[in-house]
Amino acid sequence: MNRPDDTALLTDLYELTMTEAYLEEGMWDEAVFSLFARKLPARRNYLLAAGLDDALTYLEQLRFDAETLDWLASQGRFSDRLLGWLERFRFSGDVDAVPEGTPVFAEEPLLEVRAPLPEAQLVETYLLNQVHFQTAVASKARRVVEAAAGRDVMEFGLRRYHGTDAGLKVARAAYLAGVGSTSNVLAGKRYGIPLAGTMAHSYVQAHDDELEAFRAFVRVYPSATLLVDTYDTLRGVQHVIRLARELGEDFQVRSIRLDSGDLLSLSIAAREMLDEAGLPQVRVYASGGLDEDTVARLVTHGAPIDSFGVGTAMGVSADAPALDMAYKLVAYAGRPRVKLSSGKVLLPGAKQIYRHDVDGVARGDVLTNRDDVAPGRPLLQPVMRAGQRLPGATPTLADIQAHARREVSRLPPELRALAPARPPYPVTLGRALARAREHEVELWSAAP
Amino acid sequence: MNRPDDTALLTDLYELTMTEAYLEEGMWDEAVFSLFARKLPARRNYLLAAGLDDALTYLEQLRFDAETLDWLASQGRFSDRLLGWLERFRFSGDVDAVPEGTPVFAEEPLLEVRAPLPEAQLVETYLLNQVHFQTAVASKARRVVEAAAGRDVMEFGLRRYHGTDAGLKVARAAYLAGVGSTSNVLAGKRYGIPLAGTMAHSYVQAHDDELEAFRAFVRVYPSATLLVDTYDTLRGVQHVIRLARELGEDFQVRSIRLDSGDLLSLSIAAREMLDEAGLPQVRVYASGGLDEDTVARLVTHGAPIDSFGVGTAMGVSADAPALDMAYKLVAYAGRPRVKLSSGKVLLPGAKQIYRHDVDGVARGDVLTNRDDVAPGRPLLQPVMRAGQRLPGATPTLADIQAHARREVSRLPPELRALAPARPPYPVTLGRALARAREHEVELWSAAP
Known part of the structure; x- marks a missing residue:
């Protein structure tokens, strides 16, 4: 263009x-x-x-x-x-x-x-x-950072911001306000903001089953974040645990991502499952229509969530x-x-x-x-x-x-x-x- | 850049x-x-x-x-x-x-x-x-167009949209939805959307008094839209009427613009003043934080407003x-x-x-x-x-x-x-x- x-x-x-x-x-x-x-x-x-x-x-x-x-x-x-x-x-x-x-x-x-x-x-x-x-x-993003109370926040809403310039400037303003990373590749290039990314539901759907998708993705990205809610969140967590057993010492998955449902109860259940499986190092990443209020509620209720992916509501300053x-x-x-x-x-x-x-x-x-x-x-x-x-x-x-x-x-x-x-x-x-x-x-x- | x-x-x-x-x-x-x-x-x-x-x-x-x-x-x-x-x-x-x-x-x-x-x-x-x-x-803008019920709508909010690309794309989407013109010069160039503009309060303020500002502006733009609310709206209308008397047949001012206050009562009063002064051709243009609801209310109550200037609320799709x-x-x-x-x-x-x-x-x-x-x-x-x-x-x-x-x-x-x-x-x-x-x-x- x-x-x-x-x-x-x-x-x-x-x-x-x-x-x-x-x-x-x-x-x-x-x-x-x-x-x-x-x-x-x-x-x-x-x-x-x-x-x-x-x-x-x-x-x-x-x-x-x-x-x-x-x-x-x-x-x-x-x-x-x-x-x-x-x-x-x-x-x-x-x-x-x-x-x-x-x-x-x-x-x-x-x-x-x-x-x-x-x-x-x-x-x-x-x-x-x-x-x-x-x-x-920046004013909106700072609220999200305050709500996260020290946990990581990632900005990843380029698709729903108001055009291309907004995509860049939201990444910049959010980082300035204390957000830790962005999914926007150009914002990484132009501003030096750390890039972060996970996987989309489409990746899981394109494979014949979820576990096969996880296996394939970690062959390319061993320390990936695996999205577990495409079909059923806790079954997705079981698939991650099974993958850990298959890979043994080669298992390096960094986190799982919850993107729908009741993030409080799901994060508690997922954390317990991971801990019981001897995977305390696997972090829990949550996303799905989050804003400062939902993040604050999760933090206040002690949700065992390590990172929040926040997009639309922050980048359009929805309220x-x-x-x-x-x-x-x-x-x-x-x-x-x-x-x-x-x-x-x-x-x-x-x-x-x-x-x-x-x-x-x-x-x-x-x-x-x-x-x-x-x-x-x-x-x-x-x-x-x-x-x-x-x-x-x-x-x-x-x-x-x-x-x-x-x-x-x-x-x-x-x-x-x-x-x-x-x-x-x-x-x-x-x-x-x-x-x-x-x-x-x-x-x-x-x-x- | x-x-x-x-x-x-x-x-x-x-x-x-x-x-x-x-x-x-x-x-x-x-x-x-x-x-x-x-x-x-x-x-x-x-x-x-x-x-x-x-x-x-x-x-x-x-x-x-x-x-x-x-x-x-x-x-x-x-x-x-x-x-x-x-x-x-x-x-x-x-x-x-x-x-x-x-x-x-x-x-x-x-x-x-x-x-x-x-x-x-x-x-x-x-x-x-x-x-x-x-x-x-476009979906938001169409609501504004419906609310205006056939009266002109102009888009002029570039300053408060989300970045530069949003500025262009709002002008495009609003025009597509039936808005008649934009203030965004680049949108005029790129998309061929009719351009429209009035004057800012700063123009009136920079002059020693309002009437002098009006006189100066119409020397350059005889068919201007004059902004009448910098100090007091109805006194501003009186200044337009006085200008019309001064200029006689050379008076070509197209419209006055109301940008604050109770637009219903002000538009009725302004219309009456203009009509009594023999200026029925001078149109009334209203702006100031308008959205589809305020436009609909003005139209429903029969406000004698010919054109609406709509910006921020439409272009950020505020609701x-x-x-x-x-x-x-x-x-x-x-x-x-x-x-x-x-x-x-x-x-x-x-x-x-x-x-x-x-x-x-x-x-x-x-x-x-x-x-x-x-x-x-x-x-x-x-x-x-x-x-x-x-x-x-x-x-x-x-x-x-x-x-x-x-x-x-x-x-x-x-x-x-x-x-x-x-x-x-x-x-x-x-x-x-x-x-x-x-x-x-x-x-x-x-x-x-």
């Missing part, structure tokens, strides 16, 4: 028409846009920031090539001035961002872009497309497949900008987040204007200046995973639980923002 | 390891795999088949190039035999499929692949990735972001295959769907073995033979949209409603399949 590089056109039409208007009006002044979630989904105590690396790569690489410009010209919608500007386009702005893998809360910017207005506007759609989705999935996330103009030409649409009141100006830790535990954030100070550590950091990514703004995915683990471990325990934290984590406004909000609320209440 | 063509690696690791095992075992016989939804989501009376074109393009174009093979070799997991086989890989099989835009029901195959086992297995992940997602979105869809082996080496996993019993053999119409209304389907016959029209059609797409298996997207409109119009009215149809549409099994099901249920009940 070789395609021309059409990334530049992966944008909303109005980004181009507004850019046209800004050029016409000579509105070149500096704008600040803030990318943040207006509120959190009901079942998220925090979001885990993700997607920054793809956002920065886009800003570094965005170009309108000749083929793209020709197509735009053929549409008869755009002026030569706009097309000339697009031809010369290089993103020249600054970006400050919260590092990937950092927990963030409602209204806290994940990133802020400062650039001439047309540049900062033009990049909106793609930045949101990547940061929104990866953050949604919150989208976040209320936006990219909003907060300053132009040196003046803060507000917006008063019903229910969508906006805090003006570039911002900073200060996170206040006590004894290594985060106790609250203060959201301030960028130049204000507050107690705690500032979370937004410079990552791009004049269109160039700064040194240090390209952590490895393993670094990001470690950062996420560290930052999440600093959250209060009730934030890490699956249930909604009551009260939620405190995010307060610095004095200037608090005044701005009061003023806005007054303005909004006064509107006819 | 130019990348090597890595599509071949966009697969689950186990597709490669199972292929390795099949080569080792010499299991070259013909397999039939069936791609179908095991059941429908609670709020779907049918699914609208989509994604076939991408599936067939994949089968035609799938190759393992030198760079891909080198990387696979470097992993130390795969034999030279497998790598050599992948190097020579060309999909040589047959595909029968339901045309895109056809309503289908639980257990009905959207497509069936018949090919030597290793080939048919290898392509599983990508086929599901495309057909599952596009079908989920059913994934389907229980699978790609299952149903025959190998001429013998039907079953699977008895708890709750996932499988109907064996290649199939056909017969849809029985009475007076132009579909009254029921019969799912049969491929070679059986039943009253009605067969829905699965040959689309690929020996790896070559058949003439007629490349309808235009406009053709598919027309086909969808026609096929949906043949469904009984209760199927097209948003509420669950009671009783659901009848899908019965042909005699041979009914016997197979009984036999399976017996087998399954008999399992210890």
